[in-house]
Amino acid sequence: MTALADGWTVARRDLLHWVAQPIGAVFGLIFPVFITLVFGYLFGGAVAVPPGADYFAFLMPGMYGMTMLFGLSATMIAVTTDLDRGVMDRFRSLPMASSGVLLGRCIADMLQSAVLLVLMLGCGLAVGWRPEGGLAGAAAAVGLLLLLRFALLWAGIYLGLVVREQGALLAVQTLEFPVGFLSNAFVAPGTMPGWLGALAEWNPMSSTVAAVRELFGNPSWGGESWVAQHAVLMAVVWPVALAAVFFPLSVRAFRRLGR
């Protein structure tokens, strides 16, 4: 119980940050909105979309996935900053539940991502995207997106705790783009060279984005392969598997701070 209470206290620190710096809180929106505008209005006419589909109807689920993906470096930044500033040491020297530190990060980042997602959905509605799969479908789609974020959260915590070199953060931020582009978020994996297309189809991002398109009732590529056929299943399996790997790794890395 104290773990939960301490976790909430630690998370509240982030909420207070948002009040103090509202721009910083929605910083995570800059890239997805920017990419939406660039792709939607500049490249929109040039990119192949599923037959008869409006580009935004196709693009937006990909952008929701990207918003979650960018959370990886956001989490990593938060963890590294606390380590560098000595705030992590301060927390660790307090008589609080030690799980409260990571729990707090988890609560704060999930809340922030939920807010960002709601704002992105608003942007989608503004450019003409519509959910057409009913309320249950929409709720499931949002749930799967947050599930992906949850998995990336633990990956971000782990990386933030263990990678101490300068520039690692930049590397992760830079890698988010190829990971995003090497998926079905913007183009059909079928149009990529064979091995690259297979890689893109097995990208966890692709499973989530395909499942979200399906659940929102938006146009999608379909696809012949097994992963493409079982998008919703894989959109659950991938994040759960990632979390199952990175959660214990993060806990271990946190304990190892004392080595």
Next chain:
Amino acid sequence: MIQADGLRKSFRGKPALDGFDLEVPEGVIYGLLGPNGAGKTTAVRILTTLLAHDAGTARVAGYDVARQPKQVRRSIGLVGQHAAVDEILSGRQNLELFGRLYQLSPRQARRRAEELLERFGLADTGSKPVKHYSGGMRRRLDLAASLILSPPVLFLDEPTTGLDPRSRSQVWQSVRELGATVLLTTQYLEEADQLADRIAVIDAGRVVAEGTPAELKSRLGGDRLDVVVRREEALERAARALSSIAGTAAETDRDTRRVSVPVSDRIAAITAALSVLGEDVEDIAVRRPTLDEVFLDLTDRDQTGGHGAKSEKEAGV
């Protein structure tokens, strides 16, 4: 209150603490002195449960740091080498946050924050974000945050590094008023001299000398007689005269035209020096050795060793 026996800690096979012993009685302000890389921070991190040690035992406020970390954390305050406060939050919000994590109720945390802001002269700026604070204000906030539970034992790792003399004496004043047992590391010998009741000098991971500042100074052997001569030509004659008065070789510093020898009978030495050198004397004084001289004497011997190179590198930062 703080007790360490044979603490050892290695990082990738390189010993940072190599049989570290320490005994700090209740109510004492204890200074830990040592060159860069001597192991001061490592010792503080182990004693505050932030770091696990490889061998030895340590007890703080009666609790074993390895086996009872929770109890230790409830009894200590820590001010680390870098101010560990949230930059975006205000001073008040910081203190309330940490108060809550010390398991105070929201109301208690708020009241305690007000008290501490008042006491550390931060009441006016309590609502401003910490990033607008000066270095001294930040340090005081850091100190306030470590005092939320009025812990009986306080650890301060270089609490005044980077502060101007005025902020420094403010921090000293606060530490003196605490009445707690304090372990303080510092690079400033003057700080140890002013603040600490006892001092341990640590080098290459072990304590090489321990005692009150006065005891450590007398280890270098009694008082010293300094004579400054009017003309450089008189230096040699003065050195010969002082050497024969003291019975040991005198040290000569050409730049300041100063000759210095250790003496046992202060008055006799001054009288003898004045009668021999007469008109040539510009200034004459008897003084105790400074802590700087003690420190250099204790830690300079192995400057050619592995950590000597590190000290030089870090000194330039």
